[in-house]
Amino acid sequence: MAALEQxxxxxxxxxxxxxxxxxxxxxxxxxxxxxxxxxIVQCGRVGIDSIPIVALAAAFSGAVTTVQTAYQxxxxxxxxxxxxxxxxxxxxxxxxxxVTGFILAGRVGARIAAELGTMRVTExxxxxxxxxxxxxxxxxxxxxxxxxxMFPVLYVTAVxxxxxxxxxxxxxxxxxxxxxxxxxxxxxxxxxxxxxxxxKSFVFGFVITSISxxxxxxxxxxxxxVGRSTTQAAVISCVYILLSDLVLALVLL
Amino acid sequence: xxCVENISKSFNGRAVLRDVSLEMQEGETLAIIGRSxxxxxxxxxxxIGLLQPDKGRVLVDGIDIGRISYRELRTVRRQFGVLFQGxxxxxxxxxxxxxxxxxxxxxxSTEQQVRDRVLRCLDLVNLSDVGTKRPxxxxxxxxxxxxxxxxxxxxxxxxxxxxxxxxxxxHTSTTINNLIKGLADQLDVTSIVVTxxxxxxxxxxxxxxxxxxxRMHWVGDIDALHRSEDRTLRAFVKANEYAIGHPAQAYS
Ligand SMILES: Nc1ncnc2c1ncn2[C@@H]1O[C@H](COP(=O)(O)OP(=O)(O)O)[C@@H](O)[C@H]1O
Ligand SMILES: [Mg+2]
Numbered sequence: 001m002a003a004l005e006q007x008x009x010x011x012x013x014x015x016x017x018x019x020x021x022x023x024x025x026x027x028x029x030x031x032x033x034x035x036x037x038x039x040i041v042q043c044g045r046v047g048i049d050s051i052p053i054v055a056l057a058a059a060f061s062g063a064v065t066t067v068q069t070a071y072q073x074x075x076x077x078x079x080x081x082x083x084x085x086x087x088x089x090x091x092x093x094x095x096x097x098x099v100t101g102f103i104l105a106g107r108v109g110a111r112i113a114a115e116l117g118t119m120r121v122t123e124x125x126x127x128x129x130x131x132x133x134x135x136x137x138x139x140x141x142x143x144x145x146x147x148x149x150m151f152p153v154l155y156v157t158a159v160x161x162x163x164x165x166x167x168x169x170x171x172x173x174x175x176x177x178x179x180x181x182x183x184x185x186x187x188x189x190x191x192x193x194x195x196x197x198x199x200k201s202f203v204f205g206f207v208i209t210s211i212s213x214x215x216x217x218x219x220x221x222x223x224x225x226v227g228r229s230t231t232q233a234a235v236i237s238c239v240y241i242l243l244s245d246l247v248l249a250l251v252l253l
Numbered sequence: 254x255x256c257v258e259n260i261s262k263s264f265n266g267r268a269v270l271r272d273v274s275l276e277m278q279e280g281e282t283l284a285i286i287g288r289s290x291x292x293x294x295x296x297x298x299x300x301i302g303l304l305q306p307d308k309g310r311v312l313v314d315g316i317d318i319g320r321i322s323y324r325e326l327r328t329v330r331r332q333f334g335v336l337f338q339g340x341x342x343x344x345x346x347x348x349x350x351x352x353x354x355x356x357x358x359x360x361x362s363t364e365q366q367v368r369d370r371v372l373r374c375l376d377l378v379n380l381s382d383v384g385t386k387r388p389x390x391x392x393x394x395x396x397x398x399x400x401x402x403x404x405x406x407x408x409x410x411x412x413x414x415x416x417x418x419x420x421x422x423x424h425t426s427t428t429i430n431n432l433i434k435g436l437a438d439q440l441d442v443t444s445i446v447v448t449x450x451x452x453x454x455x456x457x458x459x460x461x462x463x464x465x466x467x468r469m470h471w472v473g474d475i476d477a478l479h480r481s482e483d484r485t486l487r488a489f490v491k492a493n494e495y496a497i498g499h500p501a502q503a504y505s
Contacts, residue, residue, distance in 0.1 A: 123341040126303050131355050132331035
């Protein structure tokens with residue numbers, strides 16, 4: 001009975017605390033000047049620093065999708081331009097955002113949780129509060145803002161690099177010419193596609209940063225607790241990326 | 254004046270404080286003593302609303318800090334300077350920026366004024382050449398002194414010290430004790446010192462509050478402490494007098 005109660009109440013408790021954290025952070029903000037510097041720093045860490053790894057992963061996703069599409073679809077009856085028609089929309093609709101999301105869940109999520117968790121267990125968060133500062137607003141708001149500002153930028157980067165990777169793989173393996181690839185992509189172009197991808201990346205940016213902030217901010221139990229928060233931040237972010245991906249597809253498509 | 258009235262606090266069903274009351278007079282230095290894990294830090298955190306009591310209330314200058322908005326609570330907190338047990342310096346900033354942080358955040362000082370003030374605070378704790386160092390490059394004693402400089406940067410009315418001398422060598426402990434005493438005299442502040450270092454208690458405190466087994470076991474001034482016949486208190490005082498300079502007490 002107690003175990004069942006625990007199972008039912010625990011998630012509700014977490015959800016409530018998560019909602020409170022966000023509302024407390026965004027409602028009692030002080031002067032923007034206090035947060036501005038922090039926001040710029042965070043944008044650098046979340047966004048600029050992540051570009052290399054995101055580009056690398058995107059290039060490979062594009063290349064692999066191309067090679068596999070070629071392997072599965074191309075026959076004398078199907079024109080090779082179909083490769084472009086499959087690869088580019090996949091990147092725009094799904095891969096660009098999701099691959100970026102997974103990478104950032106590990107990279108940015110773990111970092112945020114470790115940083116805030118360490119600040120919690122070394123009483124730095126208490127110190128901010130004791131000074132009379134809104135620690136949630138000061139620490140969490142810039143990180144979430146950086147996430148929702150920089151994530152779409154990373155998404156666009158991922159799509160562009162991914163298409164480049166796909167094209168390069170196509171040309172290198174000689175399954176389709178550049179012209180055919182682009183023609184396929186254009187014929188199958190969905191006007192709503194990039195919009196959908198951007199909305200997704202925006203949501204993922206929020207999901208990852210807010211969950212990781214939550215995990216880090218409420219860390220308990222010393223160095224071990226920081227380790228726990230860090231892994232949980234990455235894992236739970238990934239789960240919620242998948243969930244929100246599905247929900248957005250159901251709602252928007 | 255800070256009044257703690259009948260507060261009780263448990264964590265995960267385990268009582269840490271039961272029905273604890275304490276009054277801190279204006280301008281005095283009050284030491285809170287007790288074994289490690291007896292809830293001294295927990296009590297201190299209640300005084301500035303970092304923890305909320307399960308029962309009872311805390312009054313700061315007559316204001317029940319459990320019943321005011323978060324915004325008002327933050328205003329109340331600005332009258333406090335807190336020295337946390339491990340210093341709690343922001344490790345993303347240099348020592349100088351740590352001390353400058355409250356000044357930059359809460360005053361409209363120019364960068365020159367900030368500089369002057371930070372240097373004065375660092376001077377107060379006998380540190381003038383650590384400014385550019387990161388907390389990770391400082392020794393334990395230096396961290397505590399920088400943290401102390403940060404705590405007094407905005408000239409608080411109340412200063413809370415959580416184990417200011419624990420983990421420090423006797424020489425540095427004496428320096429810190431003198432600083433606490435000096436600040437109490439110079440700035441005319443009310444100080445609360447959480448400690449188990451009896452030497453420190455005897456040299457700086459006016460009054461002593463002893464927490465034992467979740468309760469406020471004994472409260473009185475230094476003279477009363479010397480005369481007290483209370484066996485638990487005597488045992489505690491004696492044990493900690495012997496322990497001075499003993500490494501085992503450093504982290505308790
Ligand atoms: N935030 C917290 N969550 C759970 N338990 C806590 C918390 N803070 C303190 N405790 C527990 O309360 C007890 C008293 O802690 P504390 O006040 O830090 O002792 P000390 O007298 O050494 O300062 C300890 O057993 C500690 O584990
Ligand atoms: Mg303590």
